[in-house]
Amino acid sequence: MELYLHIPFCVKKCGYCDFLSFPADAGVQRRYVEALFREMEQWKEPCRGYEVSTVFVGGGTPSLLEAEWMAEIFDGIRQNFCLAGEAEITIEANPGTLTRKKLDIYKHAGINRLSLGLQSSDNRELAVLGRIHTWEQFLESYRLARESGFQNINVDLMSALPGQSMASWLCTLRRVTELEPEHISAYSLILEEGTPFYERYGHQEEKGNRVPDGLSLADGNEALSGISLPDEDTEREMYHRTEEFLKGCGYERYEISNYAKKGRECRHNTGYWTGVPYLGLGLGAASLWEGRRFSNVRELSGYLNGRTTDRDSLQILTEQDRQEEFFYLGLRMVRGVPLAQFEEQFRRQAEEIYSGVIQKHIRDGTVIVEDGCLRLTSLGMDVSNYVMADFLQG
Numbered sequence: 392m393e394l395y396l397h398i399p400f401c402v403k404k405c406g407y408c409d410f411l412s413f414p415a416d417a418g419v420q421r422r423y424v425e426a427l428f429r430e431m432e433q434w435k436e437p438c439r440g441y442e443v444s445t446v447f448v449g450g451g452t453p454s455l456l457e458a459e460w461m462a463e464i465f466d467g468i469r470q471n472f473c474l475a476g477e478a479e480i481t482i483e484a485n486p487g488t489l490t491r492k493k494l495d496i497y498k499h500a501g502i503n504r505l506s507l508g509l510q511s512s513d514n515r516e517l518a519v520l521g522r523i524h525t526w527e528q529f530l531e532s533y534r535l536a537r538e539s540g541f542q543n544i545n546v547d548l549m550s551a552l553p554g555q556s557m558a559s560w561l562c563t564l565r566r567v568t569e570l571e572p573e574h575i576s577a578y579s580l581i582l583e584e585g586t587p588f589y590e591r592y593g594h595q596e597e598k599g600n601r602v603p604d605g606l607s608l609a610d611g612n613e614a615l616s617g618i619s620l621p622d623e624d625t626e627r628e629m630y631h632r633t634e635e636f637l638k639g640c641g642y643e644r645y646e647i648s649n650y651a652k653k654g655r656e657c658r659h660n661t662g663y664w665t666g667v668p669y670l671g672l673g674l675g676a677a678s679l680w681e682g683r684r685f686s687n688v689r690e691l692s693g694y695l696n697g698r699t700t701d702r703d704s705l706q707i708l709t710e711q712d713r714q715e716e717f718f719y720l721g722l723r724m725v726r727g728v729p730l731a732q733f734e735e736q737f738r739r740q741a742e743e744i745y746s747g748v749i750q751k752h753i754r755d756g757t758v759i760v761e762d763g764c765l766r767l768t769s770l771g772m773d774v775s776n777y778v779m780a781d782f783l784q785g
């Protein structure tokens with residue numbers, strides 16, 4: 392099994408972010424850590440007999456918490472769960488919130504993978520996104536992490552940003568690959584409803600048009616006014632050039648938006664895409680556990696007062712749900728969906744259930760069967776949401 396812990400606190404909210412995250416004072420953060428301990432204790436008995444192969448502490452900005460509290464959280468994990476000796480243990484961290492002391496404490500607590508949220512190496516783009524750090528602060532955090540002995544680092548990047556040109560995106564890729572992190576996540580900006588970015592740019596996308604209309608930013612920063620999203624062609628080109636560029640630097644794409652040096656694929660996320668059960672602890676955290684999906688409550692006061700699972704979220708997975716997930720999530724992986732494994736798991740051939748869909752997409756050139764796996768082609772990757780949705784049986 393895998394374990395996810397959600398730390399919802401951030402210095403301030405980025406303009407594009409719809410994650411469950413917000414600023415909070417130290418008193419609230421401490422009460423949250425105590426609520427996490429209580430939740431861990433609740434799961435001690437049900438998890439007896441399971442070995443935890445990966446832990447991922449995400450957010451929010453987990454590195455905002457006092458490092459000593461993070462060490463206590465890891466003591467709690469070890470007291471309540473059986474952690475595998477070679478477990479992959481990741482923490483998300485943002486530049487501007489890391490110090491050498493924090494990193495040393497993380498290392499000592501057994502954290503062996505660091506995921507740094509950078510997004511861009513261009514300080515102007517970082518300012519537009521509302522990030523709290525500069526490229527120079529990222530460089531300092533990265534240097535400190537290496538000095539503390541972290542040998543497995545991911546850097547999160549984001550393309551198709553307002554005002555971003557192809558040259559600027561390639562500059563970010565070049566500067567980051569020169570540092571040789573083991574893993575790079577490269578997503579395109581998505582305009583999520585309810586965010587300031589959606590308010591500002593959403594109507595451009597609805598019209599299928601990401602071309603400038605000279606809107607000014609909601610924060611009133613005149614220096615940034617008139618900045619627009621790259622058009623759709625540039626966005627697509629950025630996506631394609633990313634794979635090409637990273638491949639040339641020794642990073643293989645193993646999932647739609649994730650690249651790694653050989654053997655450095657993220658084990659935790661690969662588990663999500665291949666149906667490994669996981670338990671999510673903390674505010675709003677989702678779980679896939681013993682054939683059920685459920686999430687925790689999303690209201691901080693409820694969680695601090697001992698409410699954990701949101702009963703309305705409980706979904707008992709049917710055989711059909713599990714088959715759909717096998718394809719829907721598995722197709723994200725570049726290696727594709729292993730057909731023999733499907734047959735072994737469901738005692739039916741995938742071709743029998745999905746014959747029409749598979750044939751249609753093979754004809755369209757969006758999927759291919761190779762080495763016993765059904766996988767997206769390059770064209771299929773471009774329209775992955777549309778292809779994956781077809782594997783939902785209705």
Ligand code: SF4
Nearest residue numbers: 401404405408412451
């Ligand atoms: S740091 Fe991450 S989680 Fe926090 S507001 Fe920004 S994007 Fe959201």
